[in-house]
Amino acid sequence: MLSNVDPEIATLIQAEAARQARKLRMIASENDVSAAVLEATGSVLTNKYSEGYPGKRYYEGQQIIDQVEQLAIDRAKALFGVDHANVQPLSGAPANLAVYLAFLQPGDTVMGMSLPMGGHLTHGWNVSATGKWFNAVQYEVRKDTGVVDMDEVRSLAMAERPKVIFCGGTAIPRTIDFPAFASIAQEIDAILVADIAHIAGLVAGGAHPSPAGHAPVITTTTHKTLRGPRGAMILCDAEHARAIDRAVFPGLQGGPHDHTTAAIAVALHEASQPEFREYAHTIVANARALADALLERGFDLVSGGTDNHLILVDLTSKQIAGKPAAQALDRAGIELNYNAVPFDPRKPFDPSGIRLGTAGITTRGLKPSQMPLLADWIDRAIASADNEPALERIAAEVEELLGTL
Template sequence: MPSPIAVADPQVAELIDAEIVRQHDTLCLIPSENHVSPAVLAATGSVLTNKYSEGYAARRYYQGNAVIDRVETLAVDRARALFGVEHANVQPLSGAPANLAVYAAFLDPGDTVLGMALDAGGHLTHGWGVSVTGKWFRAARYGVRRDTGRIDLDEVREIALKERPKLIWCGGTAIPRTIDFAGFATIAEEVGAVLAADVAHIAGLIAGGAHPSPTPHVDVIATTTHKTLRGPRGAMLLTREQHARAIDRAVFPGLQGGPHDHTTAAIAVALHEAAQPAFSTYAHAIVANAVALGEALLARGFDLVSGGTDNHLLLVDLTAKDVGGRVAAEALERAGLVGNYNAVPFDPRPPLDPSGIRIGTPAITTRGLEPHHMTDLARWIDDAVQAVEAPDTLDRIRGEVTELARAFPPPA
């Protein structure tokens, strides 16, 4: 029997089917992507998408929200328990709006924010110039050491003492090493700044005990709910009780209207899954696979920013390979290995054609790949990077990748 989409809109149904095949027959190495469980997928496509629930539980501006109140309360309670926080807001629509709510809660336009530079591994919303956070606020930035590729907290402290920010961000999008939340907290306390941890990439690792938690050290935690947490495309803000009202008012009515209730339900499901013992095993397996892949790439002569990884991602500098990151990423995609091109610290190349690629292991770990598979992945990556202008070689690799991908299908 054809699906409702196939009956109503064959063109969209055909595109969805094509994407199913693409995901099934390739290996996703993008650190910010994952494969959700059938339960999360079902909640995302549920009838809860029909409801409008502007406001918060028991304080809505629409009738008919008795069930929605219970769904949101359940998600909030699960988030608080999983991350050990006093307050949780599960309404932010995605990571960037969640981060913007942190500004709205604690800063006035023109105030100073200190964040990690985008080209060093930070995020657009940590004060980068092309973001409104860099236009509406005065941004100061820290980076990494040229010799180690790691954050130097002495430098961060020096910048903080000079710039006196009201908000400091730690965390980012291309940081392969453990984040020293306690060290950042000491600096924030010294300058009287609010400390925010953007753990969008590592939330699942934190939940599974594979990365230290920021909860004891920071004022607010911002995170998406996909990536390593393996939930739907949403976000959360986790805070101490003293900041609950400011954060809630920043999200609604400050920045958005009604939440996406189907996403809230899917977040609740993902949080329940993340609280199970099997998820801790999964989180540690992500790291084990990333470390194994990094070691295999190093053995093949690749340069890794900071020399390796402590978490789920690897930032590969291709300068010594004399191949641009964009060309390499396109070649890898043709070979069935889907990553993304990415700037590396002190990158002399432009953002749309940088020197690096960023790869990670959350999605392939969900599919069941183990450290012994990383040797093959490193070999395919090496062969593809060397064969950017050899389509026959890339097609040969694609065949081998497809064989492995089909042996370890995504959840269905």
């Protein structure tokens, strides 16, 4: 037992479990996995090394591992309606790096959403290797709507002629127009890559349009709304399968993490069940109800609301920056992250906004009818950021609610 071998780590794990249990965890990239996913993640499969792909390994003893990985592949293909799936990327960033290795040479042009607008580091932002090794051009959102203007995207694409276009990101509260991006990519003979890391579970559950049939390459993490382990997948059409597989292995990594592969397979099985579809739609219903309740309390939401699991709040009008607000909310039992908002005048480590998501609280069992109460707690905590007794009272109310679920 861990408590006998390493009581310090055992105690810390127990403390983290207790912390998670008493908090409303609203970081948009987090969720709670099922006991089955957790069991697979901690299985004896972590003992195995399986460099290569099913049927083409470089080590012996793969009889069981090949079946595990093939199950994950087949389930991913069926769930997302794609020709091919690679379930070996260790996380989302390596999955996106594999796309660069598969289709680009250093110095080639790639286009993605600007990080401060809601994009991801690996879509060509300047502090990432993807922005240092490639000629990255970035599209933005409109100041007046907070939404991507597809005419402006087309103009930029026609002028810069990127070989790869990324759509998707890490702080996008609105539906991604995959058909419009596909039309632009087709017009300039670029490869469209849909990064659905945040919305994969919503896509799987029919609560967000799918990029399948529009983007020939799709990257995603397997946690967040998909509610799996910390891993990633690349989904693609048959034409690009070989390039993707060779980019992942041997291009970027050696042996996959077989215990994670098994847990991905379990999560994909769970996501194929009817109850997951209901779960995905409840995530969106919770987010919309919470957005409405925040708007009623005078909060400024980027784009005016949400279509998915994610809400991006500009706190400028509340006379508080995102970082102290997030810290106060954490002390009040509500865990989220401070985040830049489009055209943010503040620095990234001390931005104007906060980002929150509803996947985790939906897993805990919260419903749309409870979102006004949550909005009230958020409002009270931000207004009482320097009032520790007030924050403690909110934290006690949060813990009391969670104890009833």
